[in-house]
Amino acid sequence: MGDMGRIPVGIVGASGYGGVQLVRLLMDHPRLELAYLGGESSAGKAFAELYPHLGHRVQQIIEPLDLEKIADRCQVVFLSLPNGLAYKMAPTLLEKGCKVLDLSADYRFSDLSTYTAWYGGDRDDQAIAETAVYGLPELYRDRIAEAQLVGCPGCYPTASLLGLSPLLKQGLVVPETAIIDAKSGTSGGGRQAKVGMLLAEADNTFAAYNVAGRHRHTPEIEQVCSDLAGHEVLIQFTPHLVPMVRGILATIYANLRDPGLVREDLLTIYNAFYRNAPWVRVLPSGTYPQTKWAAGTNLCYIGLEVDPRTDRVIVMSAIDNLMKGQAGQAIQCLNIMMGWDETLGLPQLAFYP
């Protein structure tokens, strides 16, 4: 235990977008303290050299990877790394008693053959993967509370699943008719330099990518939808890149089983479903979410409509991809794992008015 009863925490991948969000959140968390910052190409640099605006609060140097040292110093470790690295690091940390929260895809799949089909690699750690809990608290809160290893969801799956879950759980729509049309800001692609993310390339343009089941978040969304529906479900998911930095808006369409249902019926059902979920705000009738309301917060805003001409429900779900879609949700999960209030240390006020 660190000073004043705070829990010492390490972040591997501290220089990336997920890493810096975690640092920002940990600085103001009343029960956690930063005990280790790790990176690869940034190792040896002061964190303040990369993020000078946080330099008055964070004096640490980013250190090279040393799992034994991390485990000696930390009770909790966040792995915020490119896919395919966490599963090589987590076993040592777990063996030494650390709680591990992985922000990559390595521990999101209960069946590793799905992971390797989409992410490649050769994994033989099915037994460890099976101990991991999918870190979407609104669906798996009780299991997260008992977990030592959490696989935090992707940003698109978070927005999509929070929008779709009440409908699937209650059997209100035909699951196979669900279409998720989602748009993300560029920070979803991480901090690595990529030509498509240059301002000159990404500004003033709006386009779909990885269409027709080609995005790796498709199987992640389908895994949870199948769990909720009680049978295997295929979902149409189309991601888009929009010229903004933060935020995801998922617009979801599905055919209602009962065409007599109206908007108010569904809003009542959504409000009941999320009544104990402090990070989900179901909007009043006729109000649709905007990404800027969620920016910088751990909130998910949900609005919905029913189209009586087509008997479809249309659900809109907005999050900040770096917060509820990544680092904020990881802290929410840790709060639950520690038995604390799940809102502890997480911002509710958006960056914008």
Ligand SMILES: NC(=O)C1=CN([C@@H]2O[C@H](COP(=O)(O)OP(=O)(O)OC[C@H]3O[C@@H](n4cnc5c(N)ncnc54)[C@H](OP(=O)(O)O)[C@@H]3O)[C@@H](O)[C@H]2O)C=CC1
């Ligand atoms: N951006 C988003 O909206 C979301 C991202 N995610 C996932 O979270 C994870 C992190 O994403 P993001 O923060 O965007 O990524 P970034 O590209 O911004 O950062 C990646 C980090 O990984 C570090 N790293 C890379 N290789 C190694 C290594 N071998 N050993 C130690 N550190 C290493 C880098 O360190 P260095 O700079 O020192 O080389 C850097 O700190 C990814 O798996 C991503 O898919 C999940 C949800 C949303």
Ligand SMILES: CC(=O)N[C@@H](CCC(=O)OP(=O)(O)O)C(=O)O
């Ligand atoms: C805009 C953008 O590029 N977004 C990323 C998704 C980021 C994410 O959540 O990635 P992981 O599932 O790997 O954690 C993409 O489409 O690849």
